[in-house]
Structure formats: structure tokens, C-alpha cells
Amino acid sequence: GDSVTQMEGPVTLSEEAFLTINCTYTATGYPSLFWYVQYPGEGLQLLLKATKADDKGSNKGFEATYRKETTSFHLEKGSVQVSDSAVYFCALVNQAGTALIFGKGTTLSVSS
């Protein structure tokens, strides 16, 4: 079945460091891919998405490129801030097209 695998955290970085959070998926076909973020004390919110191969999603300085050859959708940011500290979830649309399938989440902690 469809599934998402994320790198385990926590990821601890200093402010202005480069961030990569790895995400790979297993799916039939080419589903839409997402990154959701959960800030402390808040609900899940969409960070970025890509709907087809080679698409690049971007938002708030974060980027992710849909790579069908490697079935990956890694999240990157060139210079993280303390305010980026949160839990990040990679997700895809299931084969039935009725729900999101999430990875386990990666906790990012950025210190000044």
C-alpha cells in the first residue's frame, strides 16, 4: 500500500544553518505530495505541495521538488530561523484519492 517514510528526528540546528528533511514514498502512480507543519500549540497547516513530477513547491523559504526517479520529496531551507522550530510531516494522497497518508513527522529545533 501507499506509504511515506521520513528521516527520524529530532533535528537540531543553529540559526542560519541549512536544513534538509528527507522524505521518500511508495505509491501507485504519481500522487500529489505535501509538507505540513505543526508549530508548538497549533494545528497542522499546509507548508507546500507539488502535484506532478518535477514540480517544485515553495513557501516561506522552504522548497521541495517532486522526484519520481527517486520517489522523494525532500524539504530544504537555506537558512533556518528559531521560529521554524516545529514538527514537519510529509504526506501524499492515497490511491483512492480520499485521504492523506502522513509520515511519522520530524521534529526540528533551531537555537539562536
Place this chain on the structure above:
Amino acid sequence: GAGVSQSPRYKVAKRGQDVALRCDPISGHVSLFWYQQALGQGPEFLTYFQNEAQLDKSGLPSDRFFAERPEGSVSTLKIQRTQQEDSAVYLCASSLRGAPSYEQYFGPGTRLTVT
């Protein structure tokens, strides 16, 4: 405007009790989803409504779980005879259109603890 709201935010139930969790989606949103999130895990799909129709309930873990959305807006997730393994955060999400590829807006969740 108002986002997705859920109530109660916290619920403690004794094993064997029935509970009802409420979700108020964003007004006008066609799709509504329920997810279960265990501690340290990602959300797992439970069920999906398009308006009042429950189009997918394949994620409901047992027949003790039941969801409804009778008028196509507010939804209730009911768990009968709660068990300890039901302890989790239950998330509700809504989407303007009829497919999850559209942005889903999540509520704050209801944390259920079964003792």
C-alpha cells in the same frame, strides 16, 4: 474567518465509556476528514465525507467507531466502549473541494485519554 473548531479539546474517559467528539468545519467546505494521531506518530486517516455522504470509512479501526455528518456541515465521531488503545489525538480537517489534493485545514484536535 473562523477556522476548523473541535470540541472538547480534552476528554478523559473510563474504559468502556462511550464518547462523542465534535467537529465544526470551515463554513462552505465540502470535504471533511477525521484522522487519529497517536503520540509521536503522524496522523492516520479514519474517514472522509463529501457533504453528508461518507465516501470512505476504510480507516475506522473497528465497529466501535462511527462518524456522521447529517447535514453536510458539523460532524461527530463517536467511539463506543472505549479501550486504552483509543487514547490519541483526534484531528478533523476540512477542504473547500471534493478531493484531498486541495488544501486541508486542520482543527486543533481533541486529546482523548482512556483510563
